[in-house]
Amino acid sequence: MIAALKALFGRGEAVAVAEPSNTPARQLALVIDLNVCVGCHACVTSCKEWNTGGAAGPLFDDNPYGADPTGTFFNRVQTYEAGVFPNTETIHFPKSCLHCEEPPCVPVCPTGASYKRKSDGIVLVDYDKCIGCKYCAWACPYGAREIDEARQVMTKCTLCVDRLEDSSLAADDRKPACVKACPTGARLFGDVKDPDSEVARAIRERGGYPLMPEWGTRPANQYLPRRVVAAVDRREEDPASDPGAE
Amino acid sequence: MNPAFSVVVFTVATGAGQGLAVAVALALLIGGPIETPFVRVALAVAIVLLVVGLAASFFHLGRPARAWRAAAMWRTSWLSREVIVLPSFIALVAAWWWVSGDATSVLATTLLPLAALAGAVLLWYCTAMIYACLRFIEEWAHPLTFVNFSLLGLSSGLMLATALTALAGANPVLVPIAAAAAAAATLVAWMARASALRRNAAIRHRSTLQSATGIRSPRLVQTSMGMSAGSFNTREFFHRASLAALARIRLATHVLAFALPCLLAALVATGALPALAGVVAMLVQLPGLIADRWLFFAQAKHPQNLYYQVVS
Numbered sequence: 198m199i200a201a202l203k204a205l206f207g208r209g210e211a212v213a214v215a216e217p218s219n220t221p222a223r224q225l226a227l228v229i230d231l232n233v234c235v236g237c238h239a240c241v242t243s244c245k246e247w248n249t250g251g252a253a254g255p256l257f258d259d260n261p262y263g264a265d266p267t268g269t270f271f272n273r274v275q276t277y278e279a280g281v282f283p284n285t286e287t288i289h290f291p292k293s294c295l296h297c298e299e300p301p302c303v304p305v306c307p308t309g310a311s312y313k314r315k316s317d318g319i320v321l322v323d324y325d326k327c328i329g330c331k332y333c334a335w336a337c338p339y340g341a342r343e344i345d346e347a348r349q350v351m352t353k354c355t356l357c358v359d360r361l362e363d364s365s366l367a368a369d370d371r372k373p374a375c376v377k378a379c380p381t382g383a384r385l386f387g388d389v390k391d392p393d394s395e396v397a398r399a400i401r402e403r404g405g406y407p408l409m410p411e412w413g414t415r416p417a418n419q420y421l422p423r424r425v426v427a428a429v430d431r432r433e434e435d436p437a438s439d440p441g442a443e
Numbered sequence: 444m445n446p447a448f449s450v451v452v453f454t455v456a457t458g459a460g461q462g463l464a465v466a467v468a469l470a471l472l473i474g475g476p477i478e479t480p481f482v483r484v485a486l487a488v489a490i491v492l493l494v495v496g497l498a499a500s501f502f503h504l505g506r507p508a509r510a511w512r513a514a515a516m517w518r519t520s521w522l523s524r525e526v527i528v529l530p531s532f533i534a535l536v537a538a539w540w541w542v543s544g545d546a547t548s549v550l551a552t553t554l555l556p557l558a559a560l561a562g563a564v565l566l567w568y569c570t571a572m573i574y575a576c577l578r579f580i581e582e583w584a585h586p587l588t589f590v591n592f593s594l595l596g597l598s599s600g601l602m603l604a605t606a607l608t609a610l611a612g613a614n615p616v617l618v619p620i621a622a623a624a625a626a627a628a629t630l631v632a633w634m635a636r637a638s639a640l641r642r643n644a645a646i647r648h649r650s651t652l653q654s655a656t657g658i659r660s661p662r663l664v665q666t667s668m669g670m671s672a673g674s675f676n677t678r679e680f681f682h683r684a685s686l687a688a689l690a691r692i693r694l695a696t697h698v699l700a701f702a703l704p705c706l707l708a709a710l711v712a713t714g715a716l717p718a719l720a721g722v723v724a725m726l727v728q729l730p731g732l733i734a735d736r737w738l739f740f741a742q743a744k745h746p747q748n749l750y751y752q753v754v755s
Contacts, residue, residue, distance in 0.1 A: 231658075241669070265672035273669035275750065277652075279660035287666070290656055292750060304519035305576070307526055308512035326512055329505020332522050334679060335444070338579040338650065340747030343675040349505025406657045409746065411649045412579045420657050 224298065224318035225356055226389045226417035227376070228396045228405055229291050232424060234383040236274055236289030243378035244272040244293070244354075251359055253324055257347040269345045271354040272375055288423065291384070293375070294341040294354035295408060295416030296320050302333040302342065311351070317388075318417060319358055324350045338409055339416075356386075389417055444580075445682045446740035449502035454570060455599070455732045456499060457529065458592060460492030461563040462600015463607075464536050466624070468556035468563075475620060479546045481613040485604060486540040493533045521576055525569040532562040567593040574743075581646050582743040587639040591739075594632035595700075599732055601625035602704055605711065606725035609718035622721055623712035626705050629728075633701035636735065640693070643742050650746040665753045676751050682741040689741065692734045699731025 248271055249256040258268040272293040279286045296313075300320050303311045310326035311333050313319070322333075327350035334342040334351060342353045357373040360366060370377065376386045387396040399405060405419035467485045470477040501507040513526040539555035542548060571589035578584045605621040607613070652663050668677075684692070707724035710716040 238669075260672075267670070267672045267674055270670070270674065275665060275669045276667040277656060277658060277663055278666050279658050279663045281662050286660075288656075288658060290658075292669075301577075301579075304516075305522065307514070307516050307520045307523035308509070309516050310512075326509070327506065328509045328513055330503060330513070330522065331505075331679065332520075332573070334675070335580070335745070336577055338746040339655075340676045340680070340745075340750050344505060344679075346675075408657060409579075409650050409654050411654055412746075422657065422659075 228385040230421045233381040234289040239378040240375035243374040247374035295418040298415035305336040444740045452499040457496030458596030459599040460489045462596040463489040466604040484611045521572040582643040598629040598632040605721035618718045626708035629705040655749040695734040704728040
């Protein structure tokens with residue numbers, strides 16, 4: 198049914214795909230590997246750096262060198278502690294817009310400024326149409342949207358849409374700034390609808406999961422659960438398999 | 444949620460304007476002892492309240508000059524629908540006021556009052572659905588949200604109508620009728636609002652820190668939200684009032700919005716108090732309505748708050 202509708206309204210996009218019977222649209226997304234995020238915030242600062250210099254103008258910074266600095270960020274790294282001492286784990290948890298496949302923030306927008314791009318599933322805000330009513334932020338269960346207090350329009354992660362399509366960048370640079378910045382490779386980027394992509398494989402083979410599945414938002418970004426205990430066990434059994442062991 | 448004063452004023456003022464228009468419409472349609480000069484005064488007050496509400500709503504916008512764009516997405520957005528229905532309703536009541544001088548016209552005494560009834564209900568529905576359609580704000584996602592927006596509007600509108608009967612030289616026969624209706628509406632509104640407040644206080648939210656992060660451990664605490672001095676997420680979604688302040692505001696809601704005005708209106712209806720006590724009832728209810736609407740926002744726990752618990 199859905200495939201038939203897509204074929205009807207997709208205006209022939211399906212033709213180029215190898216499997217016309219099963220023709221998912223593209224959905225760009227991040228997959229966050231919680232095994233290797235070390236909580237360094239390099240993705241936070243590189244995100245801010247790239248997105249404050251874009252065509253949309255600087256991202257708001259209030260009192261950046263003062264006692265109470267605040268401002269607009271598209272990406273945060275949070276830290277959680279799981280378990281009971283002494284069996285506790287510290288988990289660093291990056292969070293940005295999840296580019297939901299059923300984004301609740303989009304239909305509530307009264308002006309149409311919020312939209313989900315048909316070509317690659319990125320959820321974006323047209324800053325020229327936004328009236329700053331904040332309703333989309335209320336409608337996002339994840340707190341992914343932040344108003345820019347200076348421009349008074351809603352802002353959010355764009356997956357660095359201006360990098361992805363910039364042909365003046367080297368092919369390897371046409372990915373989100375956070376992905377480029379991560380020193381441990383905790384952030385995978387790609388088309389989750391392409392079963393052969395790195396991100397789809399990671400989700401499939403390593404138990405990738407969405408946040409707050411209870412609301413049916415179907416986040417495109419997914420997280421890879423920690424397998425710390427298993428990794429430690431393996432190293433103890435066979436020290437030679439650890440390339441770091443001398 | 445952190446209540447935005449502009450939205451509190453907006454919903455209280457338009458709700459009372461709608462309620463007043465409904466009160467006048469019902470009086471005309473039932474054939475109550477309501478005279479033309481009083482109809483004109485009451486409708487003028489309703490229009491003023493609706494316009495005040497509309498003006499207040501602009502203060503909630505970051506870019507008020509672009510507000511006209513908000514009518515675009517009526518196919519999907521309840522906010523967009525409200526943006527269309529509110530000015531239409533104002534125009535409707537204004538048209539009614541315009542022709543209301545002619546007490547013999549069917550338009551002024553039947554057709555426009557009927558249209559105003561339908562318009563008021565539609566506007567309450569749009570306003571309520573803005574909140575009730577957000578399925579993960581479980582305090583709002585319930586039919587009681589619509590019930591309370593409409594009943595509180597009706598209660599405040601009837602309370603205002605009672606005060607106006609005392610002030611605007613209406614037929615003295617109208618005073619006890621309006622007061623009785625105000626007391627009854629306020630009592631029903633109180634019961635509905637009290638059940639919503641009880642329900643909201645007892646909600647066990649579907650989202651937990653475990654579902655929000657996907658980390659399955661039964662003991663899971665945040666040690667850092669990722670920034671030290673707050674962000675839009677901490678300013679917009681946390682009201683930051685103390686538990687004691689919340690309790691005081693809840694008490695103010697019960698006493699000022701419902702109990703006291705209901706009692707005063709009932710006493711005016713029975714003739715135990717003079718008509719001017721209706722004015723006192725209306726003045727007492729105003730801060731109560733503000734407190735109640737503030738509570739409506741403050742009581743809603745947004746699931747995003749799970750991600751913003753600890754600064755460290």
